[in-house]
Amino acid sequence: MPADPLHHAGQRLRSTTSRPPSDAEVSPVEVRRSTRRRSTVSAYREGGRTVVLIPARMSEAEEQRWVTVMLDKLAAQESKRSLGDAELAERAGRLSDQYFDGRARPASVRWVTNQNTRWGSCTPSEGSIRLSHRLQGMPEYVVDYVLLHELAHLLVPGHGPSFWRLLEAYPRTERARGYLEGVVAAGRLPHQPPSRTE
Known part of the structure; x- marks a missing residue:
């Protein structure tokens, strides 16, 4: 700016x-x-x-x-400005190394435009991770959380205690979840003009 x-x-x-x-x-x-x-x-x-x-x-x-x-x-x-599909895949690899000892290795990671009700998805049998284009422009720590969430599904398919224990390693989990919940809640509010910031 x-x-x-x-x-x-x-x-x-x-x-x-x-x-x-x-x-x-x-x-x-x-x-x-x-x-x-x-x-x-x-x-x-x-x-x-x-x-x-x-x-x-x-x-x-x-x-x-x-x-x-x-x-x-x-x-x-x-x-x-900076995250295309190639960068997203590289970022997933770095996050896996940092938080999961490199155990989660996706075959593909990419942005998609057909996910409007969830932030990301994973198909463990194919090793594919897809992130909603709606995340583009959100803070990096939020994108990282969604990537880690989907990477964790390569190791644990459901959302049981062992899955959430994996995500405890990421220090911004609660902050990122709160941010995403805020986005969802704001989408339900009546439209108001944005507050003025430069």
Whole structure:
């Protein structure tokens, strides 16, 4: 995302560096507050850090909430730009190595557009994994969770205790499940104009 012109016009009130959420594998975060900013929030990558621009009046709690929201938004944009079928298969291999000692080896991993009621599917007899195109653009940790979920089915077919024990190794399981549940819940709400963010 481009830098905010208000910041470069010298309107920054203060700048703080925050630690990202503990389970985020992201660069350090710098929060810049602006007296000219009324309600918009934006973020961009700058060198080895992430800069989040917020109104000066925001509370610390609002700041932390918006940092999390903007980190997820940037990660989603970067994931959407970078993950094709080949990258998805490579990512599955790395996740299997990291969390399952390389035991889950799919024959194919690809995006599909015909899964509108589930996020992914696996056919263990063929070793094939399919992820819904609706995941494209979601944060990487969410895509990784769905990949791991389907990889786990190559080792354990059902959803019994041994299946969930496999997924306990992934530290973002609960966060990713919460994100996906939120997406489903939001889809059931009446349509409202999105809140304004830059």
